[in-house]
Amino acid sequence: MIGTQHLRHLRARRWIQPLGLAVVLASVAACAAGPGGPGGPGGRPAPGSAAGDDTRQPSPAVSSVGSPDPSTGVATPTTAPTTATGPTTATGPTTATGPATSTRPATGAIPIRVTVGDRVFTAELYDNPTAHDLADQLPLTVTMDDLHRLEKTGPLPRALTTEGVPAGSDPTIDEIGYYAPGRDLVLYYGDVGYFNGIVRIGRFDDPIQSIATESDGLRVTVERA
Numbered sequence: 728m729i730g731t732q733h734l735r736h737l738r739a740r741r742w743i744q745p746l747g748l749a750v751v752l753a754s755v756a757a758c759a760a761g762p763g764g765p766g767g768p769g770g771r772p773a774p775g776s777a778a779g780d781d782t783r784q785p786s787p788a789v790s791s792v793g794s795p796d797p798s799t800g801v802a803t804p805t806t807a808p809t810t811a812t813g814p815t816t817a818t819g820p821t822t823a824t825g826p827a828t829s830t831r832p833a834t835g836a837i838p839i840r841v842t843v844g845d846r847v848f849t850a851e852l853y854d855n856p857t858a859h860d861l862a863d864q865l866p867l868t869v870t871m872d873d874l875h876r877l878e879k880t881g882p883l884p885r886a887l888t889t890e891g892v893p894a895g896s897d898p899t900i901d902e903i904g905y906y907a908p909g910r911d912l913v914l915y916y917g918d919v920g921y922f923n924g925i926v927r928i929g930r931f932d933d934p935i936q937s938i939a940t941e942s943d944g945l946r947v948t949v950e951r952a
Contacts, residue, residue, distance in 0.1 A: 837862050838952035839929070841903075843879075843914070843938050844945060849952060850903060850931040857905050858928040860887040861912075866950035869912050872943040877917030879938060879945060886910045887926075895923035900936075903929035914938065914947070 837852040839862075852858040864884065871881035889907050897920055898904045904913040907924040916935050938945075 839865070840950055840952045841914075841931070842948040842950075843935070844941055846937065848931050848933060848935060850929055852903070852929040853927065855926075855928065856891045857887045857889055857926045861905070861928060861949075862951070866948065868946055868948045871912075871914070871945045871947050873939075873941070873945075875917075875919070876939065877915065877919050879914045879916070879941070879947070880906065880909070880911045881947065882910050883912050887928075889926060892926050895921060896925045896927050897921035898925060898927050899930075901931045901934055902927055903931070912947075912949075 835854050837858070839850050839852055841848045841850050852862055861883075867884065869881040869883060871879040874880050883905075886907070887905050887910075889905075896904070898913075898915045900915055900918055902915050904915060905911070905926045905928050906913055906922075907926065913925075914935060916939050
């Protein structure tokens with residue numbers, strides 16, 4: 728009797744072990760495939776999970792690095808193609824311009840010779856409108872008298888222009904002047920001071936103090952040198 732029960736017990740254990748193993752395997756399979764699996768809902772691997780299809784990498788960001796070289800596995804940098812520009816248009820040489828041209832005639836000072844009695848002096852006329860007007864009348868001879876023991880003065884054949892010159896002046900010794908109110912040519916051997924109507928038109932190269940002793944009615948000739 729005891730032997731029969733023992734035999735049944737051994738047979739039952741022989742079937743229970745394979746059946747339990749099968750149940751465990753089925754449970755494992757169900758867990759892996761079900762919604763509560765380690766991969767997250769639907770069995771798909773959750774982000775950052777090592778289970779399932781975790782060999783996929785995030786989409787690479789757009790960069791200047793090209794695809795890996797199949798032979799080396801090293802990515803080669805790529806550069807955007809350079810847009811070709813058209814040829815540079817050559818400009819012609821810059822045309823050099825000459826210096827600005829003055830509208831005023833470049834007359835400058837005018838050398839003259841002044842004969843007073845028997846004495847000859849060299850002088851020059853200034854570069855102003857009144858002096859130029861006198862130069863246009865040369866040569867000419869003027870009869871002069873002494874005035875205040877400072878100057879010799881005498882009337883010209885016609886008046887000179889005073890346009891563009893000062894209304895008055897203070898001539899220095901050994902200068903030539905024009906006194907507009909009297910239409911006079913004046914030789915200054917003394918200091919007369921300032922007067923309205925005086926225009927300085929030239930100067931002597933040397934002192935003319937020696938003409939102070941000349942009498943009235945002195946003939947003075949002015950001509951270009």
